[in-house]
Each structure stands twice: as C-alpha cells, then as structure tokens.
C-alpha cells in the first residue's frame with residue numbers, strides 16, 4: 041500500500057544527464073563473455089585459416105545465426121575482427137595475441153579466467169569485498185595451492201607467460217642495462233621477463249627466483265627458448281630465504297599480489313641485498329598519481345581482490361616506497377600498453 045502511495049506522488053523530472061554510463065557498466069560483462077566464448081569456440085583460429093561469412097561460421101561452429109551474429113558483431117565492435125565483402129577477418133590484435141601459434145599468444149590467460157569463472161561471479165566478488173579475502177581455488181593463498189598442486193601451478197605459470205611475453209620484450213628497451221651482469225627475477229614465474237631482458241642485453245644473465253614447482257616449469261620455458269646458458273632458476277621463498285647475489289632486482293606483477301607492508305619488506309630486502317650501484321625495477325600496471333584511473337588499474341585491483349591480498353599501486357606510491365628504504369634516481373617509465381616500470385638505484 042505504502043509503495044502505491046509513493047508511486048502516486050512521483051512527479052515528472054527530466055534527467056540532467058543521460059543513462060549511458062549505467063548501461064555501459066553492466067553491458068561490459070557481455071563484451072567480456074562474448075570474446076571469451078569466441079576464444080573457447082576457436083573462432084579466431086577458424087578465421088585465421090580463411091575469412092568466413094556469418095552463414096559459414098554458423099555451419100562450422102554448429103550454432104544458430106542469432107548467437108553467431110552476436111559473437112561476431114561483438115568481436116568487430118571490440119576491434120578483434122573486421123568485415124570485408126561480407127566476410128569476417130582477423131584484426132592484427134587477434135592475429136598477434138589470440139592464435140596459439142603466435143609467440144605472443146595471450147589465450148592461456150583467458151583460459152585460466154574461464155576455468156576459474158566462479159572467482160568473477162557476483163557472489164564471489166561480493167564475498168571477497170565483504171571479507172577482504174581472496175576466493176580463487178576456494179579461498180586461501182593461491183601460491184601455497186600451487187606448491188601443493190603442480191597442475192594448477194602449470195596452468196597459472198603458463199597463463200602469466202601468456203600475458204607477460206608482450207611487455208617483457210618492451211620494457212628492456214626503455215632502460216640502459218649494459219653495465220649490469222645478473223638480473224634476479226623475483227617471483228619470475230615462467231621467466232618471460234628474464235627471456236625479454238637477456239634477449240635485449242647481450243651481456244646480461246638472469247636467475248629466476250621462485251617457489252620450487254614453478255622453477256621446474258620455468259626450466260621448460262628456458263629450454264624452449266634455448267637460453268639455458270643465460271638463464272637459470274633458484275628455488276626459494278622470497279619471504280624467508282636470502283636472495284642470491286645479483287646487481288639487478290626485477291619484480292613483475294609481484295607487488296600487486298601483496299599488501300603495502302609486504303611490498304615495503306621486499307623493497308627493503310632488495311636494497312639490503314643489492315650491491316652499491318645495484319638497481320631495482322618494479323614492472324606493474326599502475327594507477328595514475330591521482331588514483332582515479334586508468335580503468336586497467338581499476339579492473340586489476342578488482343581482479344586482485346579475487347586472487348591475492350594486494351592491489352595496483354601508483355607510480356608515486358612505489359617511488360615513495362623505494363625512496364623510504366634508500367633508493368635514489370627513481371624514475372617511472374611507461375613501457376608497453378598499460379604497463380610501466382618504476383626503478384631506482386642503490
């Protein structure tokens with residue numbers, strides 16, 4: 041009754057702004073679903089062989105015209121496909137990152153998102169927000185789970201390799217590493233960044249420091265790139281074990297896994313462990329200094345709520361951390377896509 045009374049009293053009032061932002065927020069999840077489903081159905085591999093019409097795609101994927109059109113138009117709208125003479129073709133971004141035979145294949149990362157889709161459900165994210173605890177693999181520390189489950193360690197490490205290879209080949213071009221001899225890739229995973237760094241700097245060697253099962257996986261990547269004379273692995277726990285000697289410490293997508301206190305601990309540990317003149321490089325997808333964007337950092341901080349205990353940081357926040365423990369000549373350098381490096385010298 042009360043509701044009806046209230047409705048009776050509503051007066052007309054034209055909105056001051058339109059409602060596109062509200063549509064965009066919830067419709068965004070459908071672009072995400074369309075592209076990941078297209079990836080799972082191997083749409084991009086099919087179109088790599090030759091361009092196809094809508095009708096041909098329906099027959100190859102064995103789906104009706106309505107869903108096929110929805111997927112294809114979504115992929116066109118999001119810049120992964122284009123249409124020429126009534127046929128759908130791959131755009132360069134799809135050729136580069138969504139074909140399994142590309143050295144920069146991103147698809148293993150999309151696979152881990154699909155395989156762990158419940159982490160991105162409304163209920164799971166709501167729980168992560170209300171309890172401030174990660175929900176992936178049913179909750180708890182994902183990295184401890186990897187130590188106990190080699191299959192999930194492999195899938196995660198392959199996924200990280202998949203997102204890292206593009207930026208790993210870019211950041212080493214933005215900084216002169218000619219005087220450094222050994223890069224310690226802390227939490228190096230597959231070693232994607234070590235591979236990028238030693239490929240650019242011919243005198244540089246690298247050590248991938250990671251948990252034991254991950255080091256075994258990293259060794260396979262090192263062998264695959266035939267870099268066993270330049271890169272080795274060192275099994276250790278960054279919280280408890282001393283770092284082996286190195287004059288360059290590199291952290292990619294590590295700080296965003298951890299709280300500011302733990303990031304400060306790692307920064308100080310690096311400062312103490314590096315020799316004089318040694319350098320730290322932190323590679324992350326950064327917030328701007330006002331911390332109102334970009335959206336990539338906003339999204340990644342939400343991602344971290346589901347998977348870890350960290351968040352994205354701004355260049356200013358990471359610089360302050362480095363300054364606090366004694367690093368000098370601190371620089372924030374945008375490198376590739378959404379990524380930047382923050383670096384300082386002891």
Ligand SMILES: C[S@@+](CC[C@H](N)C(=O)[O-])C[C@H]1O[C@@H](n2cnc3c(N)ncnc32)[C@H](O)[C@@H]1O
Pocket residue numbers: 183186200201204226227228229230231232233249250251254276277278279291292293294297
């Ligand atoms: C998000 S991944 C980043 C991998 C890699 N740096 C990259 O950007 O592709 C985090 C890495 O930190 C490693 N890690 C987590 N806890 C660790 C610990 N206590 N000691 C050493 N490595 C750890 C994980 O095994 C994983 O490889």
